[in-house]
Structure formats: structure tokens, C-alpha cells
Amino acid sequence: MGVTKSGIIRTVGSNGQISLGKEYAGKLVWLHEMEPGVFMLKIGEFVPDSERWLMDPSVQQELEEAIQWAEEHDPQDSNLDDIERRIRDAQ
Numbered sequence: 486m487g488v489t490k491s492g493i494i495r496t497v498g499s500n501g502q503i504s505l506g507k508e509y510a511g512k513l514v515w516l517h518e519m520e521p522g523v524f525m526l527k528i529g530e531f532v533p534d535s536e537r538w539l540m541d542p543s544v545q546q547e548l549e550e551a552i553q554w555a556e557e558h559d560p561q562d563s564n565l566d567d568i569e570r571r572i573r574d575a576q
Contacts, residue, residue, distance in 0.1 A: 495503045505526075515527045538544060 512528050513531045517525045
């Protein structure tokens with residue numbers, strides 16, 4: 486193993502694996518083969534497919550607006566019977 490100006494040289498083991506070091510243990514990585522033999526490795530968080538819609542910029546904007554509204558308005562008691570009545574009347 487050696488050190489170069491732009492990184493560390495690692496040897497791929499006979500099982501096809503490389504070690505990045507203990508500081509990366511348990512982390513999720515994205516490995517992209519940009520061209521044969523050229524890889525880009527990024528450490529990151531995994532977003533489940535079922536939650537990916539939350540990353541959409543328009544949804545992010547709506548969430549920010551909802552959070553701001555909630556911070557500016559005190560919670561109020563709800564009358565569940567009244568809510569149920571309004572839902573049934575709307576059907």
C-alpha cells in the first residue's frame with residue numbers, strides 16, 4: 486500500500502474486496518464505474534424508494550412551508566366529532 490498525491494493505493498484481495506479503513510465500517514457507499522477500471526466511490530445515506538418522493542424540490546418546499554406555519558401557530562384542541570361530521574357531509 487502506498488500514498489499518492491491524490492489518494493491511497495490499495496490492493497484488491499483475491500476475493501475481489503478492498504478495505505477502506507475502520508472509519509468507514511458500516512457506512513453505505515455508492516460505487517460508480519465511470520469507465521472500465523475507473524471508479525468513483527461516494528459515502529452517503531440511502532433513501533428507500535418509498536421515501537424518494539420526499540427529495541423532490543417541490544415537496545421540500547411544501548414541507549418547509551408547513552414547518553414554518555406550525556412554528557408560527559399554536560396547536561389547538563380538535564373536536565373529533567365535528568371533524569367526522571364534516572367528512573361525512575363532504576361525501
